[in-house]
Amino acid sequence: MSRPPSSMGEFDLIARLFAPLTKGAPGAHGLRDDAAFLQVSPGHEMVLTTDTLVAGVHFRIEDAPDLVARKALRVNLSDLAAKGAKPVGFLHALTLNDSITDAYLEKYAAGLATDVAAFACPLLGGDTTSGPGPLTITITALGEVETGKAVLRSGAKVGDILYVTGTIGDGALGLASLMGELQTFAALIDRYHVPQPRLGLGLSGIASACLDISDGLVADVGHLCRASGVAAVIERAKIPVSIDARAAVAQDQKWWERILAGGDDYELAFTASSAIPETNVSVTAIGRVIAGNGVTVLDENGESLSLTVTGYRHR
């Protein structure tokens, strides 16, 4: 372990800022041990996912540190949500550099504390190091699901309906708004900074396949289709979009492409053979699973749209 460059030593940093995020979880041992411990509920299996966020690539170093921390945790919780899992804790590996101040870290830890409480998801362990590169955050989220009841990418069947949660495109349009490509839509920017992991939907036993939309609707539905050995048709007119996104496309139809292919939604796309029971978030049928491969998007006239970009690439 190397020492962080802030005026706090590594041990101070851990004790002052991160140990409180364990919320007394017994397996965290106050972050004073080499490892974390976790008891899995009887009849359940562990679900584990890890995502790295690099400053300048996945977030901007000028973004508010509390929002960066919350996004880093939330994109991982979104993967747990896609599997129908319940979060039980997380590990946090942070690579600092000389430009990261104590004030930055304090705000960062405060943001993490907000979501530790919001999702009842304690910090269980981690590593703090430093290097010459950009601030890099790797979070490993731990969840549990009833044994054998996880929803995979690979279960979609011909004839299934394709659903999405929430509204699509807000994350990508929020980034466009933040970058000045699009006028300022505060709600979209907020969606980009603080995605909402769709936990607790009860998809286990209902969805045949599921993933979260991080690379873009068309690209991610493509991933689901490839894993399942099927194809999908999406009707653009059925895609749920927010009022702000609708305002953007009313100004310029070009934003449709960003809605279809932009990333950072962190909504769920899933397939099911039947109608979906009432859930705590809106769920919309946007298409269907067919035989073949690839994803076709139909416009209002039933014509196939040709997309120049099918998946968002982070810079």
Add this chain to the structure above:
Amino acid sequence: MSRPPSSMGEFDLIARLFAPLTKGAPGAHGLRDDAAFLQVSPGHEMVLTTDTLVAGVHFRIEDAPDLVARKALRVNLSDLAAKGAKPVGFLHALTLNDSITDAYLEKYAAGLATDVAAFACPLLGGDTTSGPGPLTITITALGEVETGKAVLRSGAKVGDILYVTGTIGDGALGLASLMGELQTFAALIDRYHVPQPRLGLGLSGIASACLDISDGLVADVGHLCRASGVAAVIERAKIPVSIDARAAVAQDQKWWERILAGGDDYELAFTASSAIPETNVSVTAIGRVIAGNGVTVLDENGESLSLTVTGYRHR
């Protein structure tokens, strides 16, 4: 997820180089899902540890890529060993940059494959991203231990004997040898590149406290003492050193300090109230636990040594 800069796309990279490392583990789903799944053995709890290695800080970019990969996995397995846990798999988050070639990645994956086999520890999931900074590797190792039987840092009692495994100082002297500070000792350089996690010692139920020596013997025994609320006395003459390390100190006594305070040993330091049964690696009593705080090292005449550096700081 962003795309790596190598000529392989992210999906190719995962399918070609990393999917084989899952060894068919059912919870890995061939790395084609968003998350990994793991069933914990009945009567066991999960043990989790994460460590980040940054090029230019924790390893040199000119080091052989297969050795870098093996070290990244082994330092994590060493933490599991210190808790008396059995490895069951790992997650692998890799941040690449434009200078990392396909050839580098192929060698890297081959090294990882060697140790996946050696430790029967499959890859279960991960993330591959890229950025402008140095190659950064975060591994999260997953283990299991009988519920309630983990060995913590915090259980050392006054009167316990202090033990270490293997030989001490080889890692730090290996680095000195590699950097040209010390003549070339191939065996020490090898120890630095490929540490040996001391798994399977059966310390559970025997050791009262344990950790692995990554920051240096004196610093790490200090961590154990602080967590346990005790102090320790180490007799320098009892510290097990290799033939090469003995040759180094015969040339210049100054290398003693590196042996005592250098890092990268990844041997275990542990305390126990009784003698230790025969194990698969040499175990040496080097001191004892006393009341108070801090670590005292006594020389051959029983005089307290003053150390100018008590813990190794990675650059």
